[in-house]
Amino acid sequence: MVGQLDASEWRYFAKGNANVLLQNKSDSRKLLRLRQYKPSDYQSTIDIYRYINSIIAVILKDFVVPMELLELSPTFSNGISNLLKTENRNCDIETQEKYGILMDNCLSGVIQTFSTGKFAKLHISNDSVTLELKPKWLDPTITTLYCRNCANEKHYEKSSSRNFCSSRLLSKDKSVVLGTVRDIFRSLQAKIDTSLYEKILFQYFVSASEDQNILQLLSVFQNQNDNRKLIKTLESEKDVTDDLLLGMALRDVTIFFKFIELDDKSSNSKHVRGNEFILGQNRLLIKVVDIDNKSAKKWKYWKDTECELLDSKEFDELDLSWGPGCVL
Template structure:
């Protein structure tokens, strides 16, 4: 696939722990049929940071294409592997260093030969309405376009395989309490799998909080309720997580972590993008619809960030194992070590 190699055509968009994302802007004004994007929806370029032992873009793409996409039943956001050159990486590295978000600056890995083009599901001209890093959810809306957008990390939708049989808390809630953040938690991720309408309404209210305006809160609330009740996307994430039959503490120190464990960790850290629009311009086959007054809203769900984890890193492995051992040995699953002033209701 051919893309523009002119750095003027790319502007900084966002970044995560392992990648920096740039958005296509066509500032060079070159002929779009020969030098720019063949598919205008694939307008985000995802490039790897320079981090020791991080899987390369080619390795990551092989993992996504062969191990992830076949399991997501069409719910993975569209993406393609593209070849890039060092000159583009060097120029974009400077742009990444000028970002104003909260991530510390990381250099791009200029030894990379490829990037990943991604579908940009976020409609333009959206206002950030609510960003709750503790609930792993961000909400955006646009009065002009009558559209909204939600970024959401479902986290662990299964219990840890090494959790005690008398556990009171799921893995996510146990970790939050261990880190002294129980007062910031208002829901358990396992509730995303419930299909009781009243329970889901309470869940949605807790997720959205009270920061949305009086017009958009009920609309986004109804759409999110529809997703939890009817979309299979949470069950798809759970099914991927269930493929792993061993906890990190079940692997001996001389035993390699296998592909199922890598898939599990990826699914525990994926992001769900929910696009709410008044016209079905994306023409997705699994779009949900809901009518509010005279307006019909189309709801599209897509998954991203199902990247290959660095399971060969001794540091990562030690970190994951240390957390799990602490949760077990210090009683965070069972609630023995929880602060009673902020103790959460049982997840089960």
């Protein structure tokens, strides 16, 4: 594929902390994901691609968005780097990187987006609606008043009050799940009627079995061997276990829930198959992105954050201006 990619065929689409996404001008359904320039702590595309295929895909199966490794030429990489500079995108790609990842665009055809925070967004297309969710730390047994996400948000004052608490979507109590689904949609302040999407998502969370429910799956593998406990005891990157690396990777993923109306108006089926949930004439398609392996070099940042949160009163001191506790 080297020499075939042409920088003028791609436009800027999005960026995160570590990657830049480009959209193909002639096929908007395709995105190219390129690593950003980071002087330290660099994870190469091939390492990420191998990790996703050998570890993540075994766990998340069909939920993983399809990906393909593409070889980059220096001419292409320099062209993209210049594009980002010309457009003042405030980021650059690592031009020494040999590969990029070609993947399906889960937001192809989006014409409007509603959001009030970074952990949930609602994207509207002509033929579908997509909820983008970053659930972060999923805790199946919250033993403190506030969960890790809420304690973190409160402490670093990222938000002034709780929008939603994603761990509550794991609750066995259906009314807690329903209330949380409503919290998510309320937080979006979408100027459309979202009641149908709330109903479908709620039905998915309460009907899917543990290995079919994306949040349950993430939660199980985030918390293997109680790996969160290890964080506060870390003394060097050698102490970082594979379970912890997997847990941290899965604590930072993004999920797309795409709601599609089916043509079959007579269907009253309700079932889960792979990454899709059918409810009557509605289809919910679920895809996970941003499942990069984490570097063990981040151990100090993880430990400092965890210790600072534990030393603070954020887990247990009632703060009604933030919201009530997170009990499941």
